[in-house]
Amino acid sequence: MTRVATYDAIVIGGGVMGCAAALRLAEAGMRVILVEAATLGGGASGANAGTLSLQIKRLALIPYALRGLERWQALGSRVGYRKTGGLTLAFTQDEAALLAERMALKQAAGAPVTMLARSAIAAHEPGVSNAVVAASWCAEDGYADSTKTGLTYRSLLQAAGADIAENQPVQQIDENGGWTVVADALRVHAPRLLMAAGAWTVPLAKQIGLDPDIRVRVNTVTVTERMPPIVATVVGHATGLLTLKQKPNGTVLIGGGWQGRGSPGTGGTIDQANLITNLQLATHAVPALRTARALRSWTGFEAHTPDFMPLAGEISGRPGLFMLAAVRGGYTIGPYIGELMGDAMLGRQVELPLYDPSRTFEAAA
Numbered sequence: 001m002t003r004v005a006t007y008d009a010i011v012i013g014g015g016v017m018g019c020a021a022a023l024r025l026a027e028a029g030m031r032v033i034l035v036e037a038a039t040l041g042g043g044a045s046g047a048n049a050g051t052l053s054l055q056i057k058r059l060a061l062i063p064y065a066l067r068g069l070e071r072w073q074a075l076g077s078r079v080g081y082r083k084t085g086g087l088t089l090a091f092t093q094d095e096a097a098l099l100a101e102r103m104a105l106k107q108a109a110g111a112p113v114t115m116l117a118r119s120a121i122a123a124h125e126p127g128v129s130n131a132v133v134a135a136s137w138c139a140e141d142g143y144a145d146s147t148k149t150g151l152t153y154r155s156l157l158q159a160a161g162a163d164i165a166e167n168q169p170v171q172q173i174d175e176n177g178g179w180t181v182v183a184d185a186l187r188v189h190a191p192r193l194l195m196a197a198g199a200w201t202v203p204l205a206k207q208i209g210l211d212p213d214i215r216v217r218v219n220t221v222t223v224t225e226r227m228p229p230i231v232a233t234v235v236g237h238a239t240g241l242l243t244l245k246q247k248p249n250g251t252v253l254i255g256g257g258w259q260g261r262g263s264p265g266t267g268g269t270i271d272q273a274n275l276i277t278n279l280q281l282a283t284h285a286v287p288a289l290r291t292a293r294a295l296r297s298w299t300g301f302e303a304h305t306p307d308f309m310p311l312a313g314e315i316s317g318r319p320g321l322f323m324l325a326a327v328r329g330g331y332t333i334g335p336y337i338g339e340l341m342g343d344a345m346l347g348r349q350v351e352l353p354l355y356d357p358s359r360t361f362e363a364a365a
């Protein structure tokens, strides 16, 4: 059966970006439908490590991340939010110098990060290795439980009156005095359309003749069995190649962007060599992890652009067509930049600038 309906706005993609934008629109009184190929939070937004850290954000995005953190904090226990503080570790003098330099820039950009004296590190986190020579600290860092993203946004969207169509991969988009979107059991039309399909944005955009330069990373995350308390904060490494936190149930989640294999079209698999290096770095940072058994490792797809800046805004020359994708550290930033996107679609003044997606079309041409 094919439903035919008219809305004020259609959002494609039920990750944190699409959900947050759709929520903003619905809360402002628009008739919105969110169309999702699988289930809400079934993409990167439900597979990620959930780290909410200002220390691993690009400088230009720190103002967005600060506001994103406030949104996660407001969602609180519904998304398993915890403010634990975060440490980034250096094991050599070279790493320490790199860390100090980077953190000074982040501090200047508004992140409340400080370098700790060697003697102060154990007081913040007794679980880290004695091999640490320096560390930075951010009291605002923490984590959320990414597996709760879809459930939480589903109930928020329903409460705001948005329609949600899950298990509806969009197959066709037509520009005909607005935008008509066709999926298996769905045909909807609206003057505004947001493409928020994460690592799957390129095939979607190609349906309307756009070819954004989006690249995809295949990130790996591992969860251990339940452990006695071994680490209380979010722990990272100066290279950015480690994130680690212990959940309230005792399991430890280990990430850091180590690459798996595969593609958004075919699915992802673990690269064993990369996984082992990831786990070795984790056990080097927190020695008590050496006795832990890894229960499961998985991959997820993270989109990014050549300049590592988001695609967020209206497409030039295509009135009513918007894109929001490829936001690095997008789980942290998502709830906020999704709101901004919603504001742009509502014709409101945006609090912080968006990032014109058209710049990547030119690069791709």
Ligand SMILES: Cc1cc2nc3c(=O)[nH]c(=O)nc-3n(C[C@H](O)[C@H](O)[C@H](O)COP(=O)(O)OP(=O)(O)OC[C@H]3O[C@@H](n4cnc5c(N)ncnc54)[C@H](O)[C@@H]3O)c2cc1C
Pocket: 012, 013, 014, 015, 016, 017, 018, 035, 036, 037, 038, 039, 040, 041, 042, 043, 044, 045, 046, 047, 048, 049, 050, 051, 052, 168, 169, 170, 171, 196, 197, 198, 199, 200, 201, 204, 219, 220, 221, 243, 255, 299, 300, 301, 302, 324, 325, 326, 327, 328, 329, 330, 331, 332, 333, 334
């Ligand atoms: C393994 C991993 C770990 C990460 N760790 C962190 C972290 O610790 N902290 C952090 O801040 N960020 C992290 N990130 C990045 C973060 O997860 C992403 O930036 C963010 O979730 C992207 O959200 P999104 O809504 O753009 O994409 P997604 O969550 O991928 O959502 C896109 C949605 O679009 C849907 N879709 C695709 N094609 C179609 C179609 N044709 N029709 C309808 N729907 C479609 C998909 O099914 C999907 O649900 C990580 C990413 C990965 C992959």
